[in-house]
Amino acid sequence: MRYELLGPLQVTNGQDRFTLSAPKMETLLALLLTSAGQSVTKDQLITELWGTRPPRRAAAAVHVYISQLRKFLVRAGDTERRAIATTPAGYLLRRGGAGLDVDDFQEAMRTGREHQHAGRHEQASRDFDRALALVRGPVLAGMAEGTALASFSTWVEEERLACLELLVDARTALGRHREMISLLSRLTAQYPLREAFYRQLMLVLYRSERQAEALQVYRSAQRVLRAELGLEPCRSLRRIHQAILTSDRHLDLPLAS
Incomplete structure (x- = not known):
């Protein structure tokens, strides 16, 4: 079995893919998965399922959801219940031995950072690509009433x-500046308060x-902020802006030795 949380929640068994149609059961399974093997109290479950306004028979409803969830997991591969x-x-x-996409994501990030720090940018780029591919869409969209899942x-x-x-940094270090321009232009538009994307866009434009245009990106960031x-x-x-104004040689891609 494999649990997948990085997008619409689903469980796979190598052949088939299983999803829950009831949002409350999705929330329940997500909370149990994100609790890292720790017991979750009924009060915690009730808060995550209904927030501060639970129904009168919330505890009984949780019991029913748990029963239904157990049956769902049996169909998905938990044959020993x-x-x-x-x-x-x-x-x-x-x-048990079931996989979790969150673990795979974290492992890809860890190895990617190790490769990046060691200057192995091609390997790092592959690891970061692998991590991003695991994120299939919005995580737990609209499911969280309480704070844990949010x-x-x-x-x-x-x-x-x-x-x-990190992926942009790896590909920039490999000299792939021009192919990063389109991606970073979209990212700065989508996340206008994330200054790292402006900095990266300025660098790849300068190296291209x-x-x-790199200086215009700075002015745009300044206006937004x-x-x-x-x-x-x-x-x-501010530092990269000044470096671009003076054509600082430290902005140039280091020559391969």
Whole structure:
């Protein structure tokens, strides 16, 4: 079995793909999966399922959802009916040998960073590509009533954006500047307050002999940050702006030895 949380929640068994049609059951399974093998209390489950306004028979409803979820997991491959255990505090999901896409994502990020730090940019690029491919869409979209799953969803999005930054850095180090321009233009438009994407776009434009456009990106970032946050660009953004103005040789791609 394999659990997949990085997008619409699903369970696979190598051949078939299983999804839950009931949003409450999706939320329940997601919470058990993100609890890292720890028991989740009934009160926690109720809060995540209904927020601060649970129904009168919420505890009974949780019991019904757990029963239905156990049957769902049996169909998906939990033939020994061991995946969900009842504990004195609540419920615990035992993955056993089942895979989890979140683990694969974190492993790809870890090895990618190791390759990046060692200067193995081609290998790093492949690892970051592999990590990004695991994110199939919005995580737990519209499912979270409580804070636990909302926090998890926020963490995944932050890690995805960090992975995009690292991927751009790896490909830029390989001299693939021009192919990064389109991607970074979209990212700066989609995430206008994320200064790292402006910095990366300025660098690839400069290395593509488009200095004037690189400087225009800085002015655009400056306008957005002033209007939205009342702030000036961060130090790294100001530094690359000054370096471009002076054609600082440190911006050039190092020659292969």
